[in-house]
Amino acid sequence: MVQTSRTNRKLPAERVSARGRPVDKIERVSDTPRLPPTPAIVALIAVAAGAVIAATTLTTVALSADEPDRCCPAGADGPVTGPSPSTRAAETRAAGPPMCLIGSWRSVEEIHSIKFYTDQPPMQFAGTERRYEFRPDGTGTEINENYTLSSNWRGRQLKIVGNGSVQFTWKATDNQITYVAVTNAELNFQYYDHRGLLNTLPYANNPALNEIDDYICQGTQMAEGNSNGYHSTWVRTTGFGVYG
Amino acid sequence: MRIRARIKTLCAATLLLLAPAAPAAADPSSPEELAAAVARPAIVYITVNWHGWVRDTKSGEVFGGAAGYDVKISCTGVVINPDGYVATASHCVHTGPRGGSGYMFDAALGELAKSGRVGDPAKAKQLMTDRAVAEGTGPDRPVDRTITVERMVPDGKRDAAPATVVDLVAPEDGDVAVLKIPRNRLPSLDLRMDDAPVGTPVLAIGYPGSTADPKLEPSNKNGQISAHRTLQEKPFYEFSAAATHGMSGGPLVDMQGRVTGLISQGAPGETQSFNFATASSTVATLLSGKGIEAKQGPHDHNYRTGLDRYFAGDYNAAVNYFDATVAGSPTHIQAAEYLRQAHDKGGKPSGSTAPLLYVGLGCALIAVIAIALVVLMIRRRRRLLSVMDTPPYGFPMPIVDAPTQPS
Numbered sequence: 001m002v003q004t005s006r007t008n009r010k011l012p013a014e015r016v017s018a019r020g021r022p023v024d025k026i027e028r029v030s031d032t033p034r035l036p037p038t039p040a041i042v043a044l045i046a047v048a049a050g051a052v053i054a055a056t057t058l059t060t061v062a063l064s065a066d067e068p069d070r071c072c073p074a075g076a077d078g079p080v081t082g083p084s085p086s087t088r089a090a091e092t093r094a095a096g097p098p099m100c101l102i103g104s105w106r107s108v109e110e111i112h113s114i115k116f117y118t119d120q121p122p123m124q125f126a127g128t129e130r131r132y133e134f135r136p137d138g139t140g141t142e143i144n145e146n147y148t149l150s151s152n153w154r155g156r157q158l159k160i161v162g163n164g165s166v167q168f169t170w171k172a173t174d175n176q177i178t179y180v181a182v183t184n185a186e187l188n189f190q191y192y193d194h195r196g197l198l199n200t201l202p203y204a205n206n207p208a209l210n211e212i213d214d215y216i217c218q219g220t221q222m223a224e225g226n227s228n229g230y231h232s233t234w235v236r237t238t239g240f241g242v243y244g
Numbered sequence: 245m246r247i248r249a250r251i252k253t254l255c256a257a258t259l260l261l262l263a264p265a266a267p268a269a270a271d272p273s274s275p276e277e278l279a280a281a282v283a284r285p286a287i288v289y290i291t292v293n294w295h296g297w298v299r300d301t302k303s304g305e306v307f308g309g310a311a312g313y314d315v316k317i318s319c320t321g322v323v324i325n326p327d328g329y330v331a332t333a334s335h336c337v338h339t340g341p342r343g344g345s346g347y348m349f350d351a352a353l354g355e356l357a358k359s360g361r362v363g364d365p366a367k368a369k370q371l372m373t374d375r376a377v378a379e380g381t382g383p384d385r386p387v388d389r390t391i392t393v394e395r396m397v398p399d400g401k402r403d404a405a406p407a408t409v410v411d412l413v414a415p416e417d418g419d420v421a422v423l424k425i426p427r428n429r430l431p432s433l434d435l436r437m438d439d440a441p442v443g444t445p446v447l448a449i450g451y452p453g454s455t456a457d458p459k460l461e462p463s464n465k466n467g468q469i470s471a472h473r474t475l476q477e478k479p480f481y482e483f484s485a486a487a488t489h490g491m492s493g494g495p496l497v498d499m500q501g502r503v504t505g506l507i508s509q510g511a512p513g514e515t516q517s518f519n520f521a522t523a524s525s526t527v528a529t530l531l532s533g534k535g536i537e538a539k540q541g542p543h544d545h546n547y548r549t550g551l552d553r554y555f556a557g558d559y560n561a562a563v564n565y566f567d568a569t570v571a572g573s574p575t576h577i578q579a580a581e582y583l584r585q586a587h588d589k590g591g592k593p594s595g596s597t598a599p600l601l602y603v604g605l606g607c608a609l610i611a612v613i614a615i616a617l618v619v620l621m622i623r624r625r626r627r628l629l630s631v632m633d634t635p636p637y638g639f640p641m642p643i644v645d646a647p648t649q650p651s
Contacts (some may be wrong), residue, residue, distance in 0.1 A: 041625075044618045051611030058604030062597040068549070068568030069542035082426040085392045085406040091381050093297055095310040100359040102305060136305035220360035241303075242361050243353065244368030 096136055097172050100217035103241030105132045105234040112149060113229030116158055116191065124229065125149035125160060133240050134170065138180075142166040144187055159192040166203060177215050177224065182206040272555050275499040279447050280464045281551055282501025285431030285578040286323040287462045289394040289451050290332055290407070290423075290493065291316060294344045294378075296387030298352040302375045307352040312381075315347045320450035320462065320494030321393060321423065322503055323432040324527065326541035326573070330393055330407065330423040331527050332493030333508055335415035337391055337423070342415040342509075344387055345378035352376070393425045396460050397575040403427075411534050418478040418526045419508040421493075422536070429573045431547065433495065435524040435538045436502035439479075444469045445499055446483055448507055448519070450491025462494070469504075479523035481505045487519045496521040501548070503527070543572030547579050554582055559591025567593055 107130045115122040127149035133141045144162035151158040164187030169180040187203040215224040225231030236242070272278040294315040297308035307313075319336035323329065335343050349372045353362055362368045378387050391407040405425040412421035440446070448465045451457070467485025474480065483496060487507050496505040505521030531538055550565030566583035569576055 041618055041621050044614050044621070048611045048614035048618060051607045051614060055604045055606075055608035055611055058600050058607060062601035062604055067597055068546040068565045069572075070568070082405060084404050085390060088293070088295060088388060088390060091295065091312065091388065092310045093306070093308070093312060093381050096306045099305075099307065099355060099361070103361060136300075136303055217359070219358065236360050238363065241305075242363055243356055243371050244363035244365060 097134070097138065097170075098174060098217065100219075101134045101172055101177065101215075101222070102136050103134060104237045104239035105134070105222060106130070106237050107132075108233050108235055110149070110232040111230065114149070114151075114160065116151070116153070116160075116193075120153075122229070123151055123153055123158070125151040125158070127160075130162075131237070131239075132234070135240070138169055138171055139183075140168050140170050142168065142187075156194040157192075161190045161192070162187060162203075163190075164188055164203070168209070172215070175214060175216070177213050179209050179211040179213070181209050275445065276447055276464065276466050278551065278555065279497055279499045279501045280449070281578070281582075282548060283322075283433055283447065283449055283495060283497045283503075284462070285547065285576055286433040287395075287449055287494065288321045288323060288330055289460050289462075290319040290321045290330075290336060291392045291394070292319065292336055292344070293390040293392075294347055294387055295390075296344075296348055296378050296380050298348050298372075298376050298378050299383065300372075300376050307355060308348075313348055313351040315344075315351050317347055318451060318490050319492045320490065320507070322449075322493075322495040322506070323430045324422075324435060324503065324531070324538045325536060326428065326430045326432045326539070326544070328405075328425045328427045328430060329410070329432075329531075329536055329538075330425060331495075331503075331506060332421050332423060333415070333419050333506055333522070334412040334421040335419055335509055336493050337389070337409055337421050338412060338415055339378070339387060339389065340414060341373045344389060346373070348378035348387065349373060349376060391423060393423065394460060395430075395575075396577055398577055398580065400459070402460060403575065410536070411530055413478075413526065413530060415509065417476050418530075419522050420506060420526050420530050422527070422530055422534070429541060429543060429575075431573055431576050431578070432540050432544055433497070434502045434540055434544075435528055436498055436500075436504045437525060437528060439472065439523070440469050440481065440498060440504045442469050442471060444504070446485060446496050446504055447499075448483065448485035448487045448491060448494065448496050448521075450487065450494025450507060452488040452490045463491070465491075473520065475520075478526055480508065481521045481523060483519055483521055485519070541572065543569045543576060543579075546572065547576065550579065550582060550586075554586055559586045559589045560594055561591075562586040563591035563593045 107128055110127045110130065112125045112127070113122045114125050116125075127147060129145075130147045131143040131145075133143075135141075143165045147162040149160040149162075164185070166182055166187050167184035168182050171178050171180060182203070182205050185203045185205050188200055189203065190200045191198045211226070213224045213226045213230070215222055220236040222234040222236075223231065224234065272281070294317070295312055297306050297312045299306045317336065319332055321330040321332035324331045335346075337343065339345055341349065349369065353365070353368055353372060356362050356368070357365075377384070380386050380388060391409070392404050393407045394402050394404045397403040405427050407423040407425045410422040410424050413419070445466065445468050448467060449462050451460070452463050465485040465487060467483050469481050470484050471482040472479065473482050481496065481504065483505075485496075487494075491507050492509065494507045495503045496507060498504050503524050505523050506527065508520045508522050528538060546565045547569040550562050550569055553559075553565055554562035563583060563586045566579045566586060569579035570583060573579070
């Protein structure tokens, strides 16, 4: 007998020769592999169908469920809370002169104690309309245009008239101003009494003036004075230091 | 993710046909309520502390004394990326005359006014702007700027985070700044990228005034887009909702809670109820220049869906979504509050559907195996039938179990 290695099936020629021998034929029929039973196939098809329906239904229900998106595990992507702002280290800068002093001023009242006669004690003189400019760099200008100080002594009219300007340096705290030096004076004072002009004296530079006055500055007014009998009141003008 | 979403949508649509009637709805009282509820968690309170001096470059006068000026301003911001990115108006953080320097100038002018050194305030401001600079401890050194972003977190606390400026466009060029804070998983809002038509209802949200509510509850002003404007080639919206300075940088949101614009400075001379907002496209452009994406996190989607479920009266689903929101964004106090309210209204959490999915997959496996077996069996059957002898008429010979031959 010749058999194929794959199927064990009989070759057709052999089958033909076997037809004339019933016994052999019966033996060979009983050797034929059984066909898979039809009920088993049907059952498997039923199982498959059922499984498909179940899988579809369950997957549909699961996927269509009203379920939130899932997010990252806690702490997976950094802090939810974290560092707070740090406090700033204190920084300072050299303070400039008091802001209120900066600007241009005009005197509305001045009282000076001036020694007019050499043989008389100092006497009070009053005047107005002197102009000042205090700049933030510590320099200043005093302008006298027929600046007149007047006094009355024993019925005599005394008068001092100033013309010219003075450049000076200054510094100040919140309540004291120091006129440090007169750096450039182009100012003359003329002294008059009942007899007329007595003398004309120039105002000289003075690198070590260091005159210290107390002051109060509030808005557009400033008051200044010292223990030598000097005091004055000033109002701010728009010449310098005013914005707008 | 997209495929899953599509499947979900398809399945949901299918199930909707079979679903019973929805429970009684608890719609928001107005579209603005929903928009406010969506937007509220992403609103942050911004304070900027400026410290420095002002120097008049012409006179050399330095204002600020020894200690300098400390100027504190407040603005509003909106989180546009959960990883700590906050959008606001640049005039809140910019160092120029329309930002920090301007605030310093104002401080100096205030002091000058007390000294009687200010004539016409407007002219004074202009003069100061023209010839003064704001600077730090020395000439031309930068002013000190400290930005703090605050938001409410659980237990009634305020979380203050230091912020840095990622990028900005100057106030006169678009008025947008993006800040970064060292926080993650923040509630964030979506940017509306298309032009909002004139007439679109909007909410202007922010913290008006200089004193913020201790609980940082922002103000929501409703109005609408009044006009499209272009300033310095940048798109702006004119809107009718009332907004004040503290609301600068706050979002202008549409009724879907999307950021349509950022509240900017009002036009000079206009009344308070006419304001300008930078279009959100300027924000997007700024972000893309830095490789940052305006996006929302899963917790934002969950929160939004939770709100939808909540207002639809589906409190069970709302509980699930708000639960997930809080899990994803632990400091999301609004989600926690809505979660509590959903619980109060009878909402109960439901279990995960993951087991159901696994069983479904198991069934699918069984089906595959069964089908494979059926195919194998049928093929075997065909093979066997093909080698059987057949009668002349073509019918297969019946298989007969023959008795065994006695030996």
